[in-house]
Amino acid sequence: MTSATSSSAETGHGVAVVFEDMHRWYGTVHALQGLSIDIAPGELIALLGPSGCGKTTALRALGGLDVVDQGRILVDGKDMTHVPTNKRNMGIVFQAYSLFPNMTSRDNVAYGLRLRGVDTKARNAKAQEMLELVGLKEQASKYPHQMSGGQQQRVALARALAIEPKVLLLDEPLSALDAKVRRSLREEIRRIQIMLGITTLFVTHDQEEALAMGDRVGVMNAGRLEQIAPPAELYDKPKTRFVAEFVGLTNRIPGKASDGTVDVAGTRVPLLPGATDRGAVQALVRPENVHLTAADDGNGRVLAVSFLGSLCRAQVVLPDETIVVAQMAASDSTQLIPGAAVRVSVVPAPVFAVAE
């Protein structure tokens, strides 16, 4: 498997990371089933998947917080599979607030340097620099309990970066924060990651976060990597049914497949590789690829309309009782009112299809 290059990967000074056929069992549960990923230097890989899919196990294995039963982990070409956590030099930001409550922000950030024998003056200067990087220069003397959740996670990021780690591991660091802070912090993390060019593994169950931050996004399911690709490719060209259904919103519209295409609502649409290409199928169509036109003799009837700011989403029922969701610019939805007749058509973008 080769890695996609990205702007950060090209400019960064990070190291390459390789997961090689990793397996992990918890009793009878096979949490990692032959996971293999190549991460390019400076690349940010987002691992996305539902709870229990193995994404955190993979991250913890890389950080040395969990063992692998089979397979190898290579960092910068060196086998790190059995190296203890405290010898790996990896910065980890955890989902739970993990700042040491008995230390100030500065002491938290400087702790890793203290362990490395850096003298007080130098480590305090470095801590101050890191706090400045995450925009918390003024909070250096505060204790964790005196800071908000977002500030604590920023300090945790500064602490992880202060030791100049080979790899940065982010284990759902934003999930405990509210939506607004989450968005601003994820942009900040990405900015810092690109600036430092540090190889990063980011684990999340939030699609938006994964797609917004990752150079590539790996979708995991039941211990397996379903697909790893740049966000746009993952969204537009899913390789498996799971990815097609898990990433983004999807309509399941009945159609007939033949000769590499499928007939959906009167439009012949090309099928993606791996899709069921014969007989009655359900085409997985993105809401933005469903087109609605007001027409008295249309093949659909509007059930409900949701205003989402610049966008609008409409639910339409087809003659066979299939309910389809269409998404359009809010300015294009003025004629859509519940009960209105509409013509439903599908943009001929390639779709995934599954047997009905």
Added chain:
Amino acid sequence: MSAGPLGQIGAAEPHGGALLSRPPKGAGKGRQAPRSQRIARYAVLILVLGWLVLPLFAMLEFSTRGDIDPVTKAATRSLQSYAAILTSPGLLDSIIVSLQIAALTVFGMLLLLVPTMVWTVVRVPRMRRVIEFLCLLPLAIPAIVIVVGVGPIYQFMGQHLGAVGASPLTLTFIDIILVLPYSYRAIDSSLRGIDTATLADAARSLGAGWPRTIFQVIVPNIRGGILSASVLAIALVLGEFTISSLLSFNTVQVVIYLLGKRDPFVSVAVSLLALVFAFALLFAISRFAPGAERRGQRATEEPA
């Protein structure tokens, strides 16, 4: 917090604009307990205080009785019982021995419990129940059973280990077991108050080995529990009588008991001082235990 009810609500709910509106009439009064409830509370408080304080007063009164005034025939007040503590044969030595046992017990208990409990929480959480069961077991075993069980061991130590084996300081081994249930509870509640596993993971990822993780990161954050466990252990050791007596070691409680037969005034004076010492320790914990103040405050504003 000195703010009134309105200020408190506002501070607790930074985003809850509606909560800042004027509270309904009588809302403040509604919080006050009805008169009958308040009377009942005070009655219970007075009863409890009476239960605790009256015996102390009685002990103070008894231990400060002086000679009968030959003129007025009234009892005079004197501190001679307290002064006699220093001159009573064996008493001072027994106090020193008991304090030494208490110190060794605290040291041994912490050395045994803290790393074990931290390791259990972080590495083998499924063993937590087993450790808890083992630590609580001494509660269910009568002292006489323990003495019968360990008697031969002490006999062996006395015969073969010379002065060391016959020293009352060997009671430390039994006392560590006796204090386990109380000390375990105190430390366990502190460990539950922090995310021990995550803090340990964070420390290790930054380069700390296990000793540093435990002593630089975990221990400072469970100081309150460690302090409570230590004080409980001291109180228990200073109050332990049965096992010391049955194994014929002269600890302070045994000597007080013997003294009581000879000079009850000095015996009660020592008992009162021991109680005051224990109360002072407990008060110090509740007043100065670290973390109590910190837990009360948390930043609520969330800058974007």
